[in-house]
Every structure is written in structure tokens, then in C-alpha cells.
Amino acid sequence: MTDLRVRIAPSPTGTVHLGLCRTALFNWAYAKKRGGTFVLRVEDTDKTRSTRESEEAILEGLRWLGVNWDEGPDVGGPYAPYRQSERAGGHGVLIEELLRSGSAYRCFCTPERLAEVREVQEKAKETPRYDGTCRDLSPEESQRRADAGEPFAVRFRIPDGATTIHDLVRGDVTFEHKEIDDWIMARRDGSPTYNFVVVSDDLAMKITHVFRGEEHLVNTPKQTLLYQAMGQEPPRFGHLPLMLGKDRKKLSKRSGDTALGDYIANGYPKEAIVNFLCLQGWALDGETEVFDVDTFVENFDIENVQKAGAVFDIDKFRWLSADTIRRMGIPELAQEVAPFTVKAGQMSESDIASRQDWFQRLVAGEQERIELFSEFPGRVASFFEADDAVTYADKAEAGARKHDARIEILRSFAEWLKGREAGESPEDMAGAAKAWVKDRGLKFPALFQPLRCALTGMAGGRDLFDCIDLLGRDSALARIETAMTRLA
RNA sequence: GGCCCCAUCGUCUAGUCAGGCCUAGGACACCAGGUUUUCAUCCUGGCGACGGGGGUUCAAAUCCCCCUGGGGUCACCA
Structure with a gap:
């Protein structure tokens, strides 16, 4: 075991998105190949949207895919707890320190005023950003107002200069600090925000590599600056290309099914789902399209990840599914297809068990005719009709x-x-x-x-x-x- | 709109970092043939791309610049 540590930090606010699955797969493979540790941390920072059901669905979905974490909320680990909401303790102290050192400052602006400022800026076609009202408050005044009970949020003070991040997928990317807003680290109610907790937790968990979707690229300088303010070395970053819908926009519900559960329910074999996800932004050798997860782990490297976004091609996904089905053994296929048969009301579980030979012959005849498990009942329906x-x-x-x-x-x-x-x-x-x-x-x-x-x-x-x-x-x-x- | 990322067949991609081996390879889709009792599978073949313009070089898909196009992001969401 090396000290290489990667993580996936999903926020439990909905279904198990395929993008999350792919990110998890890539992180997991990277750790696995190099003898590192893969951590699952639940980022339930948004109290209003996070649900325990969603968290369970994510854990279940990833486990179903065969992505196993070494540390996580369910299995524990040396850096427990692995649920953000249970880690709140340390954040307050860190923020206090940042406030003291001047890397952060209290912002007494009300959300209403901020909204107004934003509106004016938008009307003037300016980039909406904080106008800096509280940035230069003297420490004394800031302290006095805080002591007087005036509510405040805590903002990070972006220094002058520029930051270059060395992205393992994209190479060097430079951001001018003047383009970065003094972002909020802690809300008026004292709760920390994502960009802050993700850094403090990655630090606490000794995460060495952060591979995530490209939509996080612009957050990276903010986080890098925070690491520096705390006198810490940031992890290595790698931003994965986005998975795109037919409309070439970030894969979302409007462009098709995005939830892992949808594909499972539609009867895509697990191997096909994993295989297909691997192909979104990565290729084995450019020739071989079909491979198992072990081959993926053995050959994956973050440096070989594609930079351009990948349009999700459902036709190829179905083909992969069909191909996987064709390569399955009949007993195994029969087992996969059985639940669909039961759901269609054609046979009960006990019928299938008692007529297993017959059922397997029924299945064998459809093996090369179905692309998804779910298509099976429709294809054999006539066998269950009255003569x-x-x-x-x-x-x-x-x-x-x-x-x-x-x-x-x-x-x-x-x-x-x-x-x-x-x-x-x-x-x-x-x-x-x-x-x-x-x-x-x-x-x-x-x-x-x-x-x-x-x-x-x-x-x-x-x-x-x-x-x-x-x-x-x-x-x-x-x-x-x-x-x-x-x-x- | 500002900033950032990206750019090879319709789609996923190999090739780009280390320029010649590329008349650009594979796969999906599509089309045409073959096999088959049909459908499907399978086999054979076809279609089809380096976004445009400038450079650098003996040589550029590969390096540089500009343009164009696409995307991401601009919350007291994550």
C-alpha cells in the first residue's frame, strides 16, 4: 500500500448520475492499479437537498458496479467520519485561524443587498461579483460588529497575482486572481460551504489526487489558494472531460436517462455499463472496444484521458449490452433475465426454478436476439398465451x-x-x-x-x-x- | 458577456507530449452483398474526418499564432 489516496465525494442530492459512476470508476482504477487507497466521502453540505435515501442509493449503485472503497461512511476508516455533516467540528477552528491571519474576512452584507448588487451588475452587463464592501473593514470594526451580534458570512480574501494549476489531464492552466471572486467559506449560520469543506476534508484525509469532472476546473484556483493560505500543499488535480448529451451539453435528464438505476432497470448488464463508462474519455488501445474491468484497471492512467467532452452514444451502449449478453453463459443469462420474466407476470420464481431446463432453453433461443435483459419477456410472450x-x-x-x-x-x-x-x-x-x-x-x-x-x-x-x-x-x-x- | 477548457469520420476514439512509419487505424450507426426456414447472430465490402487561415520545417493531424465553432463556469448549490 502506497500513500496514494484518491476519493470520490458525491453530494447525496438525487439519483446516481452516470457521470458520478465514471468519475468513481476512474478514481478507483487509479488507486487500485497503484496500490493506493480509495475513499468515499459523502458531501452532504447542503442540508436542504441532501437525503439519506440518496446517500444509500449512491453507495448501493457504486457497490453494484463493483467499485469498492477502502474507507467510507459504511465501512469506516482511520479518518472517520466520512459523512461531511458529521465532520463539522474542525471547520470552525480552521475558519477562526484564517480570519486571524487575514486570509478570510467577515462579510456583514445581507443576502438582499448582495442580490441587488448582482442585479445591477447584470443589467450593466458586467460579470456579477462581490463588490468588496466588507473586504477592507478594519479588524477592530469587524470584531466589534461581530461582538454586537450582527450576522456575518466568512469570505476568502483572494490575493493579488495569478495561479497556475498543473492539471494531469490538461496541463498547465492559469487563472488571474482578479477574475476570482472573494468566495464564501461559511454562511451566516456558520455552516461551511462546499469549496471550503472539500479542501479541509481532503487535507484531513490526506488525499493526494483529485480526479473530478471538468465543471470543477474553475473551482480549482480557489481551492489551491486556500491550501496555500493554510500553508499546505494542494493535491494533484485531473479534470475529466464532461459526458455530453445528444445536444452536446452536459449530460442531463433532458437529453436522456442519466441515472444508473434507469439503465439497470432497462436491463443493461453490469459489465456493459462499466465497459461503456470506461470508453467515455478513455480508450484501451484504440482497437479493442470490449474489455473487462480488470483490463481497465491494469491499463488505466489519468494521462491517457481525453480532454474533449464525450457525447453519450446510446446506440453504442446498446450494442455493447447486446454483445455482453451474447457472450454470457446460458445459466447466467437465465438468472439475469428471470426477474424480468417474473415482473412481466409470465412465470413465478418457483415456476422458473421448477422448470429451469425449459426456461434455459427459452432463454438460449433469445440470446442473440435481445440487446437488453428487459426485452426478453416481450420476445417470448407468445409462449405464455393461450393456444x-x-x-x-x-x-x-x-x-x-x-x-x-x-x-x-x-x-x-x-x-x-x-x-x-x-x-x-x-x-x-x-x-x-x-x-x-x-x-x-x-x-x-x-x-x-x-x-x-x-x-x-x-x-x-x-x-x-x-x-x-x-x-x-x-x-x-x-x-x-x-x-x-x-x-x- | 468575462474567465477557463476543448477541436480527427454523424458518434466513441487511435495517432498529437518525443513532426516523417498516416494515400489517418479501430468500433458504433448507416448502406450493399453472403450465410439462414424467418428474425437475429455471423462473415465480406462500402460510405465517412485531421474546422478555416497563416506560419516554423526538407517534412505538420502532430509545433506556434489568429479566426471560427462547441462546451464549462460565474450562488450564503455542489
């Missing part, structure tokens, strides 16, 4: 009706089927049926299109003799019987 009430898709019925002799063919095929030996394998029966078709001088579609419609009501799908086998001969015969009327 005399199979839903015929328009396309299937039209295909069947193209053949004038359909009823005759179906009738004689039914006779033929009745005469087959019980227990014949689908493969053997398929071979025999093809010979039967040929012997009668027919083309395959003349039998198979009406038959497929009769059996499944669908225009395409798995091998028909597999269907007969799955259905059972009686059921298949009953469906053919009905079709002879319905397709007449």
Missing part, C-alpha cells in the same frame, strides 16, 4: 397469407407432425420437415411462414422446431388448428 389466442403481428399474418395453399399445408403438416415419434430432437425433426417440404415440391417459406405465424404470431424468431419442442406437441398442434381458422 387459441396467440397474438398475430400484422407482418406475421401478412407473410402467412401470401401463400394461397397455407391452410392445406398447415393441415398436412399437422398430420405429419402427429405421426412423428415422440422425443425426437428439434434438429432431427427440422431435417425431416425440410425433406418433407422438398418432397412435396414446395419452397420452405410456404410452410414456415404460416407455421411461424400459427406458433408464435411473430414474423421472425428462433427455430420453429425449437418452438414446437418448447411448446410441446399438443400445444403446437392446437395452435396450428386455430391458425387454420384464423388464417382462412
